[in-house]
Amino acid sequence: xxxxxxxFDKIWDAHVVxxxxxxxxxxxxxxxxxxxxTSPQAFNELKERGISLFRPDRTVATADHNTPTQNQxxxxxxxxxxxxxxxxxxxxxxxxxxxxxxxxxxxxxxxxMAPELGITQxxxxxxxxxxxxxxHGAFGTIAFGIGTSQVSQVFASQCVLVQKPKRLRVNVxxxxxxxxxxxxVILYIISKLGTNxxxxxxxxYAGNVFEEMSxxxxxxxxxxxxxxxxxxxxxxxxxxxxxxxxGKEFAPKAxxxxxxxxxxxxxxxxxxxxFDQEYSFDAEDIEPMVTYGTNPGxxxxxxxxxxxxxxxxxxxxxxxxxFKPGETLLEKTINWIFIGSCTNSRIEDFRQAAAYxxxxxxxxxVNALIVPGSxxxxxxxxxxGLREVFENAGFTLRQPGCSACLAxxxxxxxxxxxxxxxxxxxxxxxxxxxxxxxxxxxxxAAATAISGKLTDFTKHLN
Amino acid sequence: xxxxxxxxxxxxxxxxxNVDTDQIIPARFLKATDKAGFGExxxxxxxxxxxxxxxxxxxxxxxxxxxxxxxxxxxxxxxxSREHAAWALKAYGFKVVVSSYFxxxxxxxxLNNGLLPVQVSPEFLNQLFLEIIQDxxxxxxxDLEGQKIGIPKKNISEHFEIDxxxxxxxxxxFDDIDFLVSKLDAxxxxxxxxxxxxxxxxxx
Numbered sequence: 098x099x100x101x102x103x104x105f106d107k108i109w110d111a112h113v114v115x116x117x118x119x120x121x122x123x124x125x126x127x128x129x130x131x132x133x134x135t136s137p138q139a140f141n142e143l144k145e146r147g148i149s150l151f152r153p154d155r156t157v158a159t160a161d162h163n164t165p166t167q168n169q170x171x172x173x174x175x176x177x178x179x180x181x182x183x184x185x186x187x188x189x190x191x192x193x194x195x196x197x198x199x200x201x202x203x204x205x206x207x208x209x210m211a212p213e214l215g216i217t218q219x220x221x222x223x224x225x226x227x228x229x230x231x232x233h234g235a236f237g238t239i240a241f242g243i244g245t246s247q248v249s250q251v252f253a254s255q256c257v258l259v260q261k262p263k264r265l266r267v268n269v270x271x272x273x274x275x276x277x278x279x280x281x282v283i284l285y286i287i288s289k290l291g292t293n294x295x296x297x298x299x300x301x302y303a304g305n306v307f308e309e310m311s312x313x314x315x316x317x318x319x320x321x322x323x324x325x326x327x328x329x330x331x332x333x334x335x336x337x338x339x340x341x342x343x344g345k346e347f348a349p350k351a352x353x354x355x356x357x358x359x360x361x362x363x364x365x366x367x368x369x370x371x372f373d374q375e376y377s378f379d380a381e382d383i384e385p386m387v388t389y390g391t392n393p394g395x396x397x398x399x400x401x402x403x404x405x406x407x408x409x410x411x412x413x414x415x416x417x418x419x420f421k422p423g424e425t426l427l428e429k430t431i432n433w434i435f436i437g438s439c440t441n442s443r444i445e446d447f448r449q450a451a452a453y454x455x456x457x458x459x460x461x462x463v464n465a466l467i468v469p470g471s472x473x474x475x476x477x478x479x480x481x482g483l484r485e486v487f488e489n490a491g492f493t494l495r496q497p498g499c500s501a502c503l504a505x506x507x508x509x510x511x512x513x514x515x516x517x518x519x520x521x522x523x524x525x526x527x528x529x530x531x532x533x534x535x536x537x538x539x540x541x542a543a544a545t546a547i548s549g550k551l552t553d554f555t556k557h558l559n
Numbered sequence: 560x561x562x563x564x565x566x567x568x569x570x571x572x573x574x575x576x577n578v579d580t581d582q583i584i585p586a587r588f589l590k591a592t593d594k595a596g597f598g599e600x601x602x603x604x605x606x607x608x609x610x611x612x613x614x615x616x617x618x619x620x621x622x623x624x625x626x627x628x629x630x631x632x633x634x635x636x637x638x639x640s641r642e643h644a645a646w647a648l649k650a651y652g653f654k655v656v657v658s659s660y661f662x663x664x665x666x667x668x669x670l671n672n673g674l675l676p677v678q679v680s681p682e683f684l685n686q687l688f689l690e691i692i693q694d695x696x697x698x699x700x701x702d703l704e705g706q707k708i709g710i711p712k713k714n715i716s717e718h719f720e721i722d723x724x725x726x727x728x729x730x731x732x733f734d735d736i737d738f739l740v741s742k743l744d745a746x747x748x749x750x751x752x753x754x755x756x757x758x759x760x761x762x763x
Contacts, residue, residue, distance in 0.1 A: 112753075121722065134589050142736070178590055180590075227639075243640060243664070244640055293660055296634075296661075323638075326663070505587060522639075
């Protein structure tokens, strides 16, 4: 009898060039995404060794981490950023790599632009020098973040040396409550499992909740797999996936598409295949989530209160956040909200936010920043009339980029201020020195902007 | 890459759990295009206050602690994949990081830079913290060949695990790029077979 395989095994095993005895696998990489921050030292490494890029046609570059979100047509003001972007351009030119740089219609956050261009496809292996590469797992793809040394490895050989992770499955079944978005689902899972429960694993998300999600929602979930320590997360591709990929710029066309779809349809976990670890949750237990600490595992439902018990590190986190054990976050005044980042900057996220905001005004105390994930998303916002909705409500709509998720550019949250943010990390100073991040869904962020404080907005949903 | 065989040195204790790579090296310092200078900004926002004055309460600024071994709380190196974190630790002078748990990407990055991550049991980690705090001059010995970490003076030690391939690389100073480049023929063969396989698995 043939061995039962998980979705992850099927894709992994199809990409192993060689297994080193007592060591890692040589894993072939179908697509290598690069950006300005984690690639320059890798290009230098190659140059120093006199090695040329092995498969430039499997590499795609964008500029996102370090880019301004205003006046992108003008030269970048920050000199160090400008130099880093210039090096990316030069390195791509010298090595024949396709670059969608600042101003290009395909430019955007690497984990937003690649899926929407059809670069990401089911059954692939993908890497990028960015831990949120796990996003692409939404397509039934093995996608994970790598360090710069590994970027050099992929440049030199189109392969990485990596130990095969163990298999983890997280099941969520049932009916989600009103106002509960994919972001809440993943924040809930991480709050239950903690930030290192996934270390050493690759996680498959299964159950009707994920099956019923849009591709945008699945990307939000897979994106945050790394926040529970998992190298990546993936969801079996289905009709929703195929429909999304079909017709995209770099997706296979016509007959080629139909043929490869037949292969993609085989990409699911066999019945009775074994996982090294498995967890199951009920959708009915999930409510809109917020984080109260300085790692994404420190999450509670928006109407909940901060746990009383906790270790030394929890006390340090609460001191940083200015919160106390047992406290509820409801009615906390919030002066900043950010809707953006590779977690939540796709069109669906902005539609959900706009649907809530429409006809309302942001509270006077709030600075509300909207940053689309890509030029294409920005164009969609325009075409669907969402820009007016945001601007009429007093929100600031910027140009695409990673922006205030990691505050490498000028988009920073001031010291001591709380920001309800749709990004992925609430680490100390992540959104600017001294900033205090509360992770939440786009709907929670939008509702907070309107009320100027955290509220149980689900009461007002139709 | 520098070879790593054994090391005996004093250690710096960092009793904080879930130290993420944003703390090790904040994003605003990632604009460099080379690997130099990250040591100055290691743990920048914990090490220095708003006015860039050293924070006397932070372990790296305490005069009693020194050495090339960092002993840190559980789940060290979580978060961003930035290899700059490993470069910063290395540039500052650390050669070993000890913790009861390491995040995957950080662990790989450290090993690729000759910075040895040593994973010990939570109990042993606590013991190390106690011993270092009690006597900051106490020496810790790491023997990579024998996969042992301990305090010789106190006669305590523990075995640690490391991927055998990575162990060989560390001991000999080899790196993965040379190895992969030596495999290019096999990789080209794989590419040919893979494209045939995908075509074969789909009815034409």
